[in-house]
Amino acid sequence: xxxxxxxxxxxxxxxxxxxxxxxxxxxxxxxxxxxxxxxxxxxxxxxxxxxxxxxxxxxxxxxxxxxxxxxxxxxxxxxxxxxxxxxxxxxxxxxxxxxxxxxxxxxxxxxxxxxxxxxxxxxxxxxxxxxxxxxxxxxxxxxxxxxxxxxxxxxxxxxxxxxxxxxxxxxxxxxxxxxxxxxxxxxxxxxxxxxxxxxxxxxxxxxxxxxxxxxxxxxxxxxxxxxxxxxxxxxxxxxxxxxxxxxxxxxxxxxxxxxxxxxxxxxxxxxxxxxxxxxxxxxxxxxxxxxxxxxxxxxxxxxxxxxxxxxxxxxxxxx
Amino acid sequence: xxxxxxxxxxxxxxxxxxxxxxxxxxxxxxxxxxxxxxxxxxxxxxxxxxxxxxxxxxxxxxxxxxxxxxxxxxxxxxxxxxxxxxxxxxxxxxxxxxxxxxxxxxxxxxxxxxxxxxxxxxxxxxxxxxxxxxxxxxxxxxxxxxxxxxxxxxxxxxxxxxxxxxxxxxxxxxxxxxxxxxxxxxxxxxxxxxxxxxxxxxxxxxxxxxxxxxxxxxxxxxxxxxxxxxxxxxxxxxxxxxxxxxxxxxxxxxxxxxxxxxxxxxxxxxxxxxxxxxxxxxxxxxxxxxxxxxxxxxxxxxxxxxxxxxxxxxxxxxxxxxxxxxxxxxxxxxxx
Numbered sequence: 055x056x057x058x059x060x061x062x063x064x065x066x067x068x069x070x071x072x073x074x075x076x077x078x079x080x081x082x083x084x085x086x087x088x089x090x091x092x093x094x095x096x097x098x099x100x101x102x103x104x105x106x107x108x109x110x111x112x113x114x115x116x117x118x119x120x121x122x123x124x125x126x127x128x129x130x131x132x133x134x135x136x137x138x139x140x141x142x143x144x145x146x147x148x149x150x151x152x153x154x155x156x157x158x159x160x161x162x163x164x165x166x167x168x169x170x171x172x173x174x175x176x177x178x179x180x181x182x183x184x185x186x187x188x189x190x191x192x193x194x195x196x197x198x199x200x201x202x203x204x205x206x207x208x209x210x211x212x213x214x215x216x217x218x219x220x221x222x223x224x225x226x227x228x229x230x231x232x233x234x235x236x237x238x239x240x241x242x243x244x245x246x247x248x249x250x251x252x253x254x255x256x257x258x259x260x261x262x263x264x265x266x267x268x269x270x271x272x273x274x275x276x277x278x279x280x281x282x283x284x285x286x287x288x289x290x291x292x293x294x295x296x297x298x299x300x301x302x303x304x305x306x307x308x309x310x311x312x313x314x315x316x317x318x319x320x321x322x323x324x325x326x327x328x329x330x331x332x333x334x335x336x337x338x339x340x341x342x343x344x345x346x347x348x349x350x351x352x353x354x355x356x357x358x359x360x361x362x363x364x365x366x367x368x369x370x371x372x373x
Numbered sequence: 374x375x376x377x378x379x380x381x382x383x384x385x386x387x388x389x390x391x392x393x394x395x396x397x398x399x400x401x402x403x404x405x406x407x408x409x410x411x412x413x414x415x416x417x418x419x420x421x422x423x424x425x426x427x428x429x430x431x432x433x434x435x436x437x438x439x440x441x442x443x444x445x446x447x448x449x450x451x452x453x454x455x456x457x458x459x460x461x462x463x464x465x466x467x468x469x470x471x472x473x474x475x476x477x478x479x480x481x482x483x484x485x486x487x488x489x490x491x492x493x494x495x496x497x498x499x500x501x502x503x504x505x506x507x508x509x510x511x512x513x514x515x516x517x518x519x520x521x522x523x524x525x526x527x528x529x530x531x532x533x534x535x536x537x538x539x540x541x542x543x544x545x546x547x548x549x550x551x552x553x554x555x556x557x558x559x560x561x562x563x564x565x566x567x568x569x570x571x572x573x574x575x576x577x578x579x580x581x582x583x584x585x586x587x588x589x590x591x592x593x594x595x596x597x598x599x600x601x602x603x604x605x606x607x608x609x610x611x612x613x614x615x616x617x618x619x620x621x622x623x624x625x626x627x628x629x630x631x632x633x634x635x636x637x638x639x640x641x642x643x644x645x646x647x648x649x650x651x652x653x654x655x656x657x658x659x660x661x662x663x664x665x666x667x668x669x670x671x672x673x674x675x676x677x678x679x680x681x682x683x684x685x686x687x688x689x690x691x692x693x694x695x696x697x698x699x700x701x702x703x704x705x706x707x708x709x
Contacts, residue, residue: 111492125519186420206630208661213433215664303665327519
């Protein structure tokens with residue numbers, strides 16, 4: 055429609071346009087409405103760019119699909135009740151066995167890490183929203199949270215290694231504390247956002263009634279933000295559950311039996327996958343895929359569920 | 374969202390400040406009883422703990438690195454040889470590995486992440502956006518150990534058989550694209566795995582930034598006859614460019630610090646090779662692979678020295694991101 059021929063044809067059929075042409079091409083009222091060649095090129099460029107953007111989004115989805123499918127496909131042969139409950143074989147090259155101790159161990163580590171990180175994270179968020187304001191201290195704490203969040207996790211592992219492991223040996227406590235340090239900034243920032251959504255009117259109501267700050271927080275702020283606090287914790291859990299780097303230093307030398315003793319290294323899924331993937335034995339690989347499936351299922355469910363809940367509680371608070 | 378909440382966090386900080394100062398002005402806040410005082414004290418102490426932990430991390434790492442620091446000084450940074458038995462230790466190989474992997478990663482991840490963000494914020498309809506957006510972020514939720522394992526078993530052989538020979542054929546005149554490796558493990562494979570981790574970070578933050586561009590500005594450009602891409606080039610990208618840079622720095626921080634996935638696919642090489650298909654080691658992966666088996670004191674201390682270098686790089690990229698974000702947020706506020 056916008057070729058040169060079409061342009062000329064339109065001009066010939068259009069008396070006003072023809073008049074304009076006679077008057078020296080300056081009076082054509084229809085010409086802005088007929089696409090010129092350059093406009094056509096601009097549209098093509100725009101289409102190509104949009105196509106490229108769509109393609110890159112599809113590429114990301116494809117990579118996600120391929121990774122998840124690889125895990126599911128390779129894990130299908132090994133998954134069973136036995137796999138989820140039994141101990142691994144004594145040597146990684148042997149067939150059979152399961153990852154029971156690793157599942158129990160990871161659950162235990164996450165439980166302890168959450169028990170440390172959730173209260174600390176919530177208290178920091180409370181400080182930032184209730185007391186800190188724009189003071190220099192509050193800004194410094196915000197900066198520290200962001201920097202902690204950006205610190206490579208292997209370095210957090212090194213730190214706890216120097217502090218708690220050198221001399222005394224690996225322990226579940228050390229691992230749980232390192233995971234808690236990773237979780238705290240995530241929880242604090244997310245909870246801070248939720249606390250800010252608690253309507254100002256509700257706080258002012260409490261103030262007007264002469265309620266003390268602590269009672270206002272306990273009775274009004276925390277209950278109305280509870281949903282957000284829980285989901286922030288779940289999302290942080292999903293992030294920390296797959297952390298491997300600190301565990302190499304803190305909880306990687308363990309026996310293949312269930313251990314609830316946090317004083318020694320606790321078996322866990324990430325280290326199990328790492329060791330099996332280094333082993334280069336087909337049976338080890340098979341169990342590593344199975345373990346990856348278990349971990350990935352937990353993490354994807356937790357972060358999808360957490361996200362959905364977070365959106366809901368945000369809507370509820372924002373009213 | 375790993376780092377995605379940064380801009381939201383900045384905004385949150387600002388509004389929490391407004392909230393607190395409004396209450397102070399109004400003289401509200403209730404009578405300060407003993408309970409209140411204790412509560413306030415507890416919150417403040419715990420919050421100060423965040424600063425204390427950060428300082429303690431720096432202090433402990435420097436303490437651990439001290440023997441190596443006093444032995445090698447800054448020369449550590451430019452020496453290539455790593456032979457613990459002979460007490461010859463230098464970081465150059467690992468700095469090189471980190472620089473190359475991060476360079477290739479950012480080269481791929483920034484354009485990809487930005488175009489995904491543009492797709493989500495300008496091309497996709499609301500419903501498509503609400504499905505694809507979270508799925509892209511799911512990519513960031515895959516644990517690095519699983520991504521590394523997949524990279525080792527599935528991705529590296531694929532790259533070795535299909536991608537590396539092709540790149541060698543087409544671009545072999547450049548020294549980076551040497552003969553393909555026999556295992557598929559190497560700096561190049563590690564960079565691609567890191568790209569998978571960094572893309573969702575850049576995409577999520579950039580999308581949020583692009584959505585802050587006022588609709589009136591886009592409408593105005595369209596009314597002036599701009600095509601959709603011209604709106605992106607002329608309005609959206611110029612007004613958010615610094616934010617995209619900040620997002621890239623956050624992504625860079627992630628790429629710098631990733632140890633596990635890298636150590637699984639990088640092959641473990643202890644010398645500098647021009648070709649990206651050769652095995653290598655980054656600062657983070659070197660620490661992760663060697664720290665438990667290090668028999669010598671000086672070797673262990675040198676690994677902590679690597680950790681200090683990594684910490685400096687990580688802190689710098691995060692500080693840069695934060696500084697830009699803060700400035701950028703001011704711009705956004707002023708534009709509204």
